[in-house]
Amino acid sequence: MRILVIEDDRKTSDYIAKGLNEAGHQCEVVADGRDGLFQATQGSYDILVVDRMLPHLDGLSIVKAARAARVRTPVLLLTAIGGVGDRVEGLEAGADDYLIKPFAFSELLARINALARRPPVQEQRTVLRVADLEMDLVRRLVTRAGQNIDLQPREFTLLEALMRAEGRVLTRTMLLESVWDYHFDPKTSVVETHISRLRAKIDRPFDVPLLHTVRSTGYSLHAPR
């Protein structure tokens, strides 16, 4: 993927660029807000990674201006300020996701992957399917190999998120945000607890595991490769 990184801190941008290149992406770095907006509107990129605080033009203004110029490229905003208000402002300006500094590179990569594969239009699917696991969104039923699986409401939402992201890694933070709507870091192992309960229901009674733990990153649901 071609990724444009607009970030004025050299160390951070080097760190991001190096990591993205190693993950097989092409990465361009711009350190100035105005140049960044120019690049974002002129070049063709798959993802824009934009820092909020930039010289000459701040990240929010870049996103607003790019959206006004009908640039539909997914945007991931980076920020050192982690307030909820700021997050809402970022999303309202037209950003697709929001990541608070400091972050682990695996978190950034997972979010970039999630953005890149976000379907362009919200498709109206009523049944999700991963291998022999099926989820009926209308009747709220889950079956695996034809067997009914009884899930708690929260487990259902968690499984739905994982099934929609089939094959991609969802980090703990991404799950906390999308499944629980928690925008902070809980002290206890909320995600782990629910993942293990879900696993006990959808994987343990069957031969082939579908729910995989990706070490020090997150979780991924997919058929055996």
Place this chain on the structure above:
Amino acid sequence: MPRAKLLRSTPIRFALTYGLLFVFTSLAVWLVSFELLRRELREELDVAVRETYSVIEATYASDDIEDLVGTMDSFVRLNADGSRVFALLDRSGKILSGNLKHAPPREGFETVSALQLGLAGDEQFRILSGDVGGNRLVVGESFKEMEDLAQIVLVSFGWSSALAALLAFATGAYLARSAQDRLDVVAASMAAVSRGQLDVRIPLKGSGDDVDEIAGHINQALERLSTLVESMRQVSTDIAHDLKTPLNRLKLLVDEAATRSLNDEAMRSLLEEALAECDQINTTFDALLRIAQIEAGARKRHFLPVALDQLVYGIAETYADVADDNGQSLRTERIDAVEIQGDKDLLTQMLVNLIENAITHCPPGTAISVGLERSGECWSLFVADDGPGIPENERENIFRRLYRLDKSRTTPGNGLGLSLVRAIADLHGATVNVNDNLPGTRITLSFAP
């Protein structure tokens, strides 16, 4: 007080303004009443002159002026002070009787000077002359008496006005002075505060007047300010202390990694440890910033209606499993429907912090309960456990930033969870209380409008 400062003083300016206003008003009142009085007196003079004229005229019988002359003579005799003038002239203008030397030429009422009547002095006379059987009768009276009366009125009024004005100025100056003195005390106190003496308080008079009220408010603000400054001082010390420990550990880890020759595996484990320390420091900073941001109150603009009961149900459902995995139980008690204006994310974090506190600080086997009760506009939310409890003398401390009970030093956490809870509760106008749950701890958030 120097004169320039005296004139800038608000109470003294008030006193001066009102004093002058008083003087001008009484001057105007006095002028108007004096003029009215003069007019009245003049009319009375005319009436008196006409009456005298009529009396003398009545003594005239047809073609007989003897009685007339006689009457006039007796009038002249009775008029020792010369304030009245009389004359009777025949057709040729010769004076037959009276005390005048000249007679005015015209008939009717007229004001003439003593000179015109051939008299000494500079008095003015009001005279009436008319025809009586072909002769001319002139009757007049001096203005002197009237002027004397007016003079008396003028002087007495002037004195009383001057006295009243003096009294007004003196009272004004006294009141202004005492008000100014009290303002000076306030100013001196504030000057001391600006020099950094935060313990200065403005003395109150105890009369409950407006200056006392303002001074009371200022004292309250000073009280809050000094508490804030003190807690800030405390917090910065705590932060410095609290961050020094992980920074030291980090330094040791990095030092070890840099100086010792290690194999990859050992190196990786050292770096992972260092990373964990960094994360811990970051988390602490984030939490501190968050608390500061919440305390600044800027987030109120994101307030929306939040169904508190739904929030409690959702979180309790999630954490029932977490507690279960920990060998504890979490159940909901009475949950009333409550909708408030608030920040949903913060309220979520607040409740999660309270529940996680109970989970992390209580041993397995503990029963945790959550409840939400409403009566009218008031509601209260509680998280209770039957765990080891918090000693009574520590119950207020647990809300202090970075404060940790000795026995909690080993459990994960940064001592900011409850500070955050209190900050969020404050933002929503709720108060937080810690009570004994007999046994255990019960933390209650109550809101009353």
